[in-house]
Amino acid sequence: MSPPLLTIENVAVELPTPRGNLRAVDHVDLSLEAGRTLGIVGESGCGKTMLSRAVLQLLPRQAKLTGRVMFDGHDLVRLKPESLRRLRGRDLAVVFQDPMTSLNPVLTIGTQLMETIQEHLELDAPSARKRSIELLAAVGIPAPEQRLAQYPHQCSGGMRQRIAIAIALSCEPKLLIADEPTTALDVTIQAQILDLLAREQRRRHMAMIIITHDLGVVAGRADEVAVMYAGRVVERAPTQALFKRMHMPYTEALLAAIPKLDTAPHTPLPAISGRPPDPTRPLKGCSFAPRCRYAAERCREAKPELKGAEMPGHLYACFHPIQMAEGIGA
Amino acid sequence: MMQLAVHDEPLLDVDNLVVEYGLGNRTVHAVSGVSFQVARGETLGLVGESGCGKSTLGRAVLQLRRAKSGRVLFDGEDLTAMEGEALRRMRRRVQLIFQDPIASLNPRRRIGDIVAEPLIIAGVKDATERKRRVHEVLGAVGLDPDIVAGRLPHEFSGGQCQRICIARSLVLNPEFIVCDEPVSALDVSIRAQILNLLEEMKARFGLTLLFIAHDLAVVKAVSDRVAVMYLGRLCEVGPSEQLFAKPAHPYTDLLLQAIPVPDPDVRPVEGVAIGEPPSPIAPPSGCRFRTRCPRADQRCSAEIPELREVAPGQFAACHHPLA
Ligand SMILES: Nc1ncnc2c1ncn2[C@@H]1O[C@H](COP(=O)(O)OP(=O)(O)OP(=O)(O)O)[C@@H](O)[C@H]1O
Ligand SMILES: Nc1ncnc2c1ncn2[C@@H]1O[C@H](COP(=O)(O)OP(=O)(O)O)[C@@H](O)[C@H]1O
Ligand code: SF4
Ligand code: SF4
Ligand SMILES: [Mg+2]
Ligand SMILES: [Mg+2]
Numbered sequence: 001m002s003p004p005l006l007t008i009e010n011v012a013v014e015l016p017t018p019r020g021n022l023r024a025v026d027h028v029d030l031s032l033e034a035g036r037t038l039g040i041v042g043e044s045g046c047g048k049t050m051l052s053r054a055v056l057q058l059l060p061r062q063a064k065l066t067g068r069v070m071f072d073g074h075d076l077v078r079l080k081p082e083s084l085r086r087l088r089g090r091d092l093a094v095v096f097q098d099p100m101t102s103l104n105p106v107l108t109i110g111t112q113l114m115e116t117i118q119e120h121l122e123l124d125a126p127s128a129r130k131r132s133i134e135l136l137a138a139v140g141i142p143a144p145e146q147r148l149a150q151y152p153h154q155c156s157g158g159m160r161q162r163i164a165i166a167i168a169l170s171c172e173p174k175l176l177i178a179d180e181p182t183t184a185l186d187v188t189i190q191a192q193i194l195d196l197l198a199r200e201q202r203r204r205h206m207a208m209i210i211i212t213h214d215l216g217v218v219a220g221r222a223d224e225v226a227v228m229y230a231g232r233v234v235e236r237a238p239t240q241a242l243f244k245r246m247h248m249p250y251t252e253a254l255l256a257a258i259p260k261l262d263t264a265p266h267t268p269l270p271a272i273s274g275r276p277p278d279p280t281r282p283l284k285g286c287s288f289a290p291r292c293r294y295a296a297e298r299c300r301e302a303k304p305e306l307k308g309a310e311m312p313g314h315l316y317a318c319f320h321p322i323q324m325a326e327g328i329g330a
Numbered sequence: 331m332m333q334l335a336v337h338d339e340p341l342l343d344v345d346n347l348v349v350e351y352g353l354g355n356r357t358v359h360a361v362s363g364v365s366f367q368v369a370r371g372e373t374l375g376l377v378g379e380s381g382c383g384k385s386t387l388g389r390a391v392l393q394l395r396r397a398k399s400g401r402v403l404f405d406g407e408d409l410t411a412m413e414g415e416a417l418r419r420m421r422r423r424v425q426l427i428f429q430d431p432i433a434s435l436n437p438r439r440r441i442g443d444i445v446a447e448p449l450i451i452a453g454v455k456d457a458t459e460r461k462r463r464v465h466e467v468l469g470a471v472g473l474d475p476d477i478v479a480g481r482l483p484h485e486f487s488g489g490q491c492q493r494i495c496i497a498r499s500l501v502l503n504p505e506f507i508v509c510d511e512p513v514s515a516l517d518v519s520i521r522a523q524i525l526n527l528l529e530e531m532k533a534r535f536g537l538t539l540l541f542i543a544h545d546l547a548v549v550k551a552v553s554d555r556v557a558v559m560y561l562g563r564l565c566e567v568g569p570s571e572q573l574f575a576k577p578a579h580p581y582t583d584l585l586l587q588a589i590p591v592p593d594p595d596v597r598p599v600e601g602v603a604i605g606e607p608p609s610p611i612a613p614p615s616g617c618r619f620r621t622r623c624p625r626a627d628q629r630c631s632a633e634i635p636e637l638r639e640v641a642p643g644q645f646a647a648c649h650h651p652l653a
Binding site: 216269275 | 521522529546547548586
């Protein structure tokens with residue numbers, strides 16, 4: 001097996017707030033190999049974005065990061081700002097939920113694409129232009145030559161996200177982080193964007209992290225899934241294994257809460273009651289305990305560690321895991 | 331006039347509604363001749379991609395945007411012909427819930443005042459009565475009135491803000507509510523809570539709903555019938571179960587295929603959703619879906635397909651419906 005392209009070791013992110021220290025990411029370990037896709041799933045506020053920003057070294061100024069992020073042989077936490085800038089945008093690219101985060105409203109699409117390409121790839125203007133057109137065509141933009149002269153506001157939301165993806169792909173990154181790339185989009189456009197990412201990934205043998213709150217989005221598209229809750233990874237497994245047999249009550253609850261097409265109308269949805277805990281007031285026991293239907297005494301007293309299940313590569317953090325094979329388990 | 335499987339006298343009867351926006355010297359054809367009915371106590375789901383005219387339709391039904399032509403009969407009376415005091419009185423009976431719960435709450439006003447506002451506008455002078463109503467609806471949506479009434483919107487999450495919006499929409503005891511993408515901005519887990527809450531409120535207060543969303547599974551969870559909209563026109567209308575099991579319109583079929591299924595054994599079908607909808611400034615001739623339709627032929631560009639009954643209660647506007 002090749003060594004991982006990315007390893008996240010014991011990463012924690014703390015943010016000072018008027019209410020006290022907020023632990024956005026609570027000691028996360030993850031790794032990803034070239035050409036593979038990792039899905040990170042969890043509710044709003046569980047730390048998905050902060051974790052990806054920790055990898056990108058794009059945290060808010062006041063944030064405190066501990067742990068290690070190794071990417072393609074570089075220790076990102078210790079890398080000089082200059083080297084980091086060169087890495088980002090070339091080997092390490094990102095697509096945000098709101099494409100306007102990465103697009104500049106006052107520059108034409110052509111200028112933005114060509115600037116990125118020229119900055120990282122040392123191409124002359126005509127070659128950069130040619131490459132921009134190829135990229136726009138690759139992400140399914142009709143009449144790409146005419147698009148170059150347009151501004152972001154002249155494009156629809158789906159179109160803008162494609163352009164953001166074209167810019168992210170422009171320098172053949174080794175890793176692409178897509179943070180809720182389709183949450184703001186419609187189902188049909190969502191399907192197109194996810195198809196596009198999958199196709200480009202295969203073509204470029206690129207590694208990819210897809211962040212979402214919808215397990216449905218990662219089911220058919222990620223090799224491995226990490227489920228986050230209250231800043232921690234609470235379950236992690238190869239996608240097939242996870243959906244075949246989930247051990248965390250939280251993962252089960254997340255899946256159950258999705259409206260399904262084969263359910264009759266007016267069937268009450270199994271919602272997860274309540275909300276995640278206040279991240280400035282961490283709980284002593286399992287963070288999911290106040291909402292978990294399997295919670296018992298011990299869950300409120302101690303924190304379950306992330307540990308192995310009977311299947312290789314399947315980890316969970318729970319004292320009373322569900323769907324365990326006979327004779328194994330806690 | 332066509333009857334859409336409504337047994338009783340419909341509470342809402344929308345007939346050939348046309349709504350347009352001026353854009354410089356051009357015209358946005360947002361809603362182009364839409365007809366449907368909603369029975370008392372029914373939930374009609376309305377689905378379609380962004381920009382297809384769902385919100386415009388919802389707002390035109392409530393007369394928040396005046397239609398260019400067509401009629402909106404509510405409980406037998408034509409809202410499009412009403413003005414002034416008559417319209418204001420009618421508006422107490424119909425309400426709207428928005429997509430972005432946080433943006434639709436005034437950040438400087440306390441929750442108690444926000445929820446009481448429709449009562450004040452409607453002229454309820456008795457402060458004790460207003461307070462009683464506000465407490466009742468906040469309690470109904472699962473919030474503790476004593477704790478939340480004095481707080482400001484920024485102290486609440488998106489899901490809680492949507493509960494507050496729902497409370498506000500219920501405070502005048504309306505009969506009919508247009509829910510415009512009430513859960514699109516919410517997380518999967520909170521989404522389920524709010525959908526359940528809407529169902530409960532509907533039963534408890536005897537409501538009739540027009541439920542707008544772009545997610546078919548969400549719509550199916552709460553709707554008796556579903557209407558599918560594309561670029562200003564209805565493509566298909568029918569009972570939820572039937573429409574999802576046997577879509578007759580190629581666009582309904584496309585929407586169904588585009589939904590991500592939470593099962594890794596179901597490989598996403600690639601390339602189903604080719605292209606984006608054309609501009610509503612210059613919609614295609616004939617069938618507006620023809621530029622993306624795999625079944626399109628000559629006739630589709632020449633002739634506008636009308637809604638026709640393809641199965642009991644199910645209507646599709648297509649020259650070559652799926653069998
Ligand atoms: N700049 C900041 N300052 C202080 N706290 C922050 C900041 N950004 C995020 N947080 C907090 O950090 C936690 C994790 O945030 P993050 O945005 O990473 O979560 P997320 O899962 O991606 O959420 P969402 O889906 O809403 O974007 C949350 O409690 C959030 O309120
Ligand atoms: N105030 C307006 N002026 C001009 N065009 C508008 C206005 N509001 C909406 N539109 C256009 O009308 C069409 C339908 O919009 P809308 O009803 O908001 O759709 P949806 O809610 O389905 O997203 C879109 O093309 C939109 O851009
Ligand atoms: S440790 Fe206990 S509370 Fe936490 S998920 Fe497992 S059973 Fe539920
Ligand atoms: S009328 Fe023609 S173009 Fe329109 S949906 Fe039917 S087959 Fe497709
Ligand atoms: Mg986020
Ligand atoms: Mg809308």
